[in-house]
Amino acid sequence: APAEQDETFELALITDIGTIDDKSFNQGAWEGLKQYAEEKNISYKYYQPTDKSTDAYVAAIDLAVENGAKVIVTPGFLFEPAIFKAQDMHPDVKFVLLDGFPQDGTYTEFRIEDNVYSVFYAEEQVGFLAGYAAVKDGFTNLGFMGGMAVPAVVRFGYGFVQGVNFAAAEMGVNVTLKYKYLGGFGPSADYQTEAATWFQGGVQVIFAAAGGAGNSVMAAAEANNGKVIGVDIDQKGESTTVITSALKGLGISVYDALADYYAGNFKGGESVSLGVEVDGVSLPNDFSRFTTFNKAAYDAIFAKLVANTDNIRTNIKKDTDVTSASELPVTNVTVEVIG
Amino acid sequence: MNVKKLLSNRSFKSASASVFAILFGLLIGYIILLISNPAQATRGFMIILNGGFNGGLRGVGNMLHNAMPIILTGLSVGFAFKTGLFNIGASGQFILGAFTAIYIGVKWTFLPSGTLWIVAIIGAMIAGALWGGIAGVLKAFRNVNEVITSIMLNYIGMYLVNFLVVSTVFDLTRNQSISPRAAYLPTGGMNILFPFSSANIGIIIAIVVAIIMYIVLEKTTFGFELKAVGYNREASRYAGINEKKSIILSMMIAGALAGLGGGLLYLSNTGKHIEVVDVLASEGFNGIPVALLGLSNPIGIIFSGLFVGHMNMGGFYMQRLRFVPEVIDIMIAIIIYFSALSLAFKSFIENLSRKLGGRAK
């Protein structure tokens, strides 16, 4: 039918066909886009590239543009080189690049044009919050399991260690923390075994920043009376052992970016790291699974981070600051880095 | 009986061939360890040899759980081998079984909770059998090489399952299937034997099924006829056997075994889900070395599946030392595959010497 010939989709998301990154990444972004589009009754669609290569990503972007896209959301750092190219090819189209900054593919040339909004998340801040909450809730033997040592995961981990330390120092206690990158993001009996070993060895709670591998940690927790801190989205539905989750405001930031665009102030040319100040990261607003930690305590530490009291926020070390979790400046935590 | 003596003698010889092959594979693995990290090689090797035992009872339980799906895909491949077919399609059958089990586990909650998992694994077997049956029908009626069809059916099956997961039992936020909580397998006492491990009734089912397969193949006329068709289709036809039916049934049984493996694995309460990614289920392919090492004998396959599971656990615990995970992966792969391949050498020699023995009499 000729009417269909003109069917266009104004908002687009390109998937990255599953990367080493957390699988929820596509989805979180997609939900923000979908929510905004449906509220405002704007047409939207997602596209799959034919291949995992920059060219294929660019081709998919082109297809989206040809199909009427005005704003294109690309989740994940694998899109960096594609956006680097696409920003010049489609100056009239806006791009929201999550977790990445446009670069030429070899990290030699970094350049962001006016039609690109680059969004990072302050994972170290939410990691900090999670660690703080756990220790405040009385846990003294903690663990961190990251998927792989990619920057976002490293930031989660470092933040967690420092949050744990901050709370322990506040309370004047000493705690221990096991720290490990699993080597993968998929669920596996091996990870489950490892997690079970930790719980058996006395670890009370594990922060699992490991995508689907987190499910294996949860299964181990269920069998061993342990607790888990989820990641990216609110995971309390996945298992009763999940006490809280380190949220990244993927949906919110996409939603906000789109709202800005339609309000005429798209933040083109900017690269931001969304932290607590803008609700870029947070813990979920449900504290029922904590015993002593509660909303008031959370709001207090959150406010401190927002206000950057005593440089608390800016003092949090990130992935680029130290090369190993064992080098983090801690006073009340014994960090055991494994592997 | 003279026959019985000879048979037992034969299986003894065969088993020793497998052991020899495994020793060879381990030797190669040790050499690799020595090259990559001489200082910790021996300790690493000891950890590998200890396999699941490194983790105490729990480690053993996890080893059993690890072995369960590959025992079943190994049985699938081995059963097909015995009946003259090369089932490369276990991967597709496995994942269709997995999907069907999850689907039933999630959707048919109107069934009483104690029976749901049973219905779900029966469904998994049926799905696997149908998928395997396609290759069987094409072979029986069109003489299309089952290697070709079953490889392609792996891919079609994978895409089909992705599509079905997305349209029926999808966890949108995780891009994977929903947990079939109501159909989780009972532990079957394994939680008592191996506390805190992933082991459940699945491994018991796998072993029972292996024994049943052994009886079917060796003691029944049905198995006798299937093997005859496998060895010589023409001769069986002349002997009055419906050889088309036999081929189709062989592939269906092989498919059912792989499908059962998929069902049991994904109904285990271990937080495993079908991810919607374009990747073939590796359990299907891992059945091949398991079947080879087990000499396609169902009882042998129990042991070779346990061996492979044991090695995988050993590799896991080796991370205690300073080995790069990729080195461990490749070493475990080499131990397993070299064992299986060196067996091919050995069985070749064995074969010769068997002929010799037969003639000498």
Added chain:
Amino acid sequence: MNVKKLLSNRSFKSASASVFAILFGLLIGYIILLISNPAQATRGFMIILNGGFNGGLRGVGNMLHNAMPIILTGLSVGFAFKTGLFNIGASGQFILGAFTAIYIGVKWTFLPSGTLWIVAIIGAMIAGALWGGIAGVLKAFRNVNEVITSIMLNYIGMYLVNFLVVSTVFDLTRNQSISPRAAYLPTGGMNILFPFSSANIGIIIAIVVAIIMYIVLEKTTFGFELKAVGYNREASRYAGINEKKSIILSMMIAGALAGLGGGLLYLSNTGKHIEVVDVLASEGFNGIPVALLGLSNPIGIIFSGLFVGHMNMGGFYMQRLRFVPEVIDIMIAIIIYFSALSLAFKSFIENLSRKLGGRAK
């Protein structure tokens, strides 16, 4: 010449069988479209038929690039077929070729820049040849079924490449290989013909290689020997052909072709990297339907590779409409695999009628 007439007649017949098969596959695809979204089925189908042309010259260029690796793995599988071998190992050979090319491209920058890519793809071919050769040696000297060895070598190859990437050319933050910038393939004028597309000299190389393979198989005594060994190993030995050497060479050539495919794909300046994940390279398996559709004839494989590339692009452009990507995936897979499988039917019939023709005279 009477012979030539007949020959062309035969290949004409075969080609028409392929066309028939493709039409059948497309029909099934259309039916799936009708079921899933009747309103847009016909438009969607037109988009699929248009394939790369939906994207103008650029789309065609991308289609060519998409077809390049599978033409080469198709040649690998098809060449082995012609010489009586079943090369399921193209995946492993492919990824080893890819790694070797990247390694040379990243590390051997002391070579003059114009020649680096050439050295790199030669390296890729050698790596693929060696990997394929292992299965060949085991087949030649131990009569180990090459299907078994090459499947296992796929897994060993994958783990090996993961390990090698991590230890030599690793981009830690992205968990993938470094870009071999200095060895990127020249465009070979493809950028002028198909502006802004990914196409480069690779597709030209693939086609030239296919033609060379055709000549080797059909016009040279070397090909005559290889095929003779494939058809009847014993008779070839009787005729004085070194049949062990032939088998090994066949597998090495097959491996070199797959390795070349890997090298060319990963040396293309398209931002593609080897990811360190436990997943077999799918290009190797995709060579199987390509070889089948091309009837293992190198020239036929060029066309069937282009057809598969065309379908993939068609699926991509179908996203213009409201189809769920998962539906598109499964439909494209079904078109390709059903085409290839229905060909098995067709060639069976063809075969019969050929016999008939031969007898009738």
Added chain:
Amino acid sequence: MEYVIEMLNITKEFPGIIANDDITLQVRKGEIHALLGENGAGKSTLMSVLFGLYIPEKGKIKVRGKDVKIHNPNDANDLGIGMVHQHFKLVHNFTVLENIVLGVETVKGGFLKMDDARAKIVNLSKQYNLRIEPDAIIEDISVGMQQRVEILKMLYRENDILIFDEPTAVLTPQEIDELMKIMKRLVEEGKSIIFITHKLNEIKAVADRVSVLRKGKYIGTVDVANTSKEEMSEMMVGRKVIFDISKGEAKIGDNVLTVRNLSINSKVHGKSAVHNVSFDLRKGEILCVAGIEGNGQTELIYALTGLLPVDGGEIYYKGEEITHKSIRYRNSHGISHIPEDRHKHGLVLDYTLSENLVLQTYFLDEFQNKGFIKFKSRLSNAKKMIEQYDIRSGEGPITLVRSMSGGNQQKAIVAREVEKDPDVIIAVQPTRGLDVGAIEYIHNQLIKQRDMGRAVLLISLELSEVLGVSDRILVMYEGEIVGEVDPKEVTQQELGLYMSGSKRGAGYERKETSE
């Protein structure tokens, strides 16, 4: 007259050919009914129809006077019809016992019950003097024993209509005699037999009547007693066939092939298959190595042609030692080899006739240039040979050899091996399974080669061939040469004594095993 089998107006078509064209075959109860016809005449097809393997387009079948429909071997079995196929249908890695019970297993609750079956088989085996070993694996036993297994299969099933499709083509003369005896015994017990063979003296020996087919058509049925061999073959071929092999005196020349103390260890049982064999082959003679199958002839030939490595001794060809030379060296320096198994060794069935005709010469300058095939000369070579050797096929040079009849496949091999202009032709069972016309042709070729001054080394199990064609006979027994005899003087009985190891010639006495 009571017929047990009546096949009336049977027509069976294959794509492009009418294999059975309105054929009628009537078999009386208790008779041995021979079926005769050239290669490809349609005999096996007709029997396959009777056994339920093919469904005919036209015609009907009556068994014991009743109209029946036979759709598969099971139906045939239910009617008491059993068949020993031309190429045995046995499961090679099953035991004798397992093969016999296959398809009619004795069962108890789904489980195999072998003991009763074993007792019955051992009993039958004794009763008919079949001497089988129930637990031997098929691939380990001789062809003759495999034949007996096939017979036991029929007896075990209590069939009383038995079809033998060319059972004698692969048997030794002794085994043939035994089979004849068994067949006679079976008809004495009231069973009826349909017997396909190309050997007219076998028909003469056992058959009561013979039906003749030619090119798919029924020619007629005659009483064997009243019909001469010549008449039968004329019915079959449509012309007269000369049975006596006419040949002149041999003009013996120099030694071309000298074998000294040759020993080969068997791959199968590790013992020596060929033990200390020495002989000379001279120009202008046909030297026959006679012997019962399995006495080392195959290994000897493999060693001479290079297919099998030698464990001791030397082989000289025209004075040059070739013991360790490659196969190619030998077959390109004047040693031709007509192999025993034409499908295994002689031909690449999926290559065309023209390709098969250059299988050992494709690399010569005549057929290639810098590695590229000269298609024209390959084609003209094929045309020349087709013409000269009367190789008949559907499409001439480009016919796939697989689709040619056995006789013409054999002719193609003979043509190729003779046309190489060899000094030595090693011909192993060159007429196995061929019809009389084809045999006549090949015998004439061998003699012609001899008369041209070439040396022929013939291996044959067929005593008439051995005695008729050769100029000199060496007998092999258990890997050793046990005597040399003159075909003009020796009798079949005497030859048989040598072959069975009961007699040794002068100079061939058993050596002490101590050495």
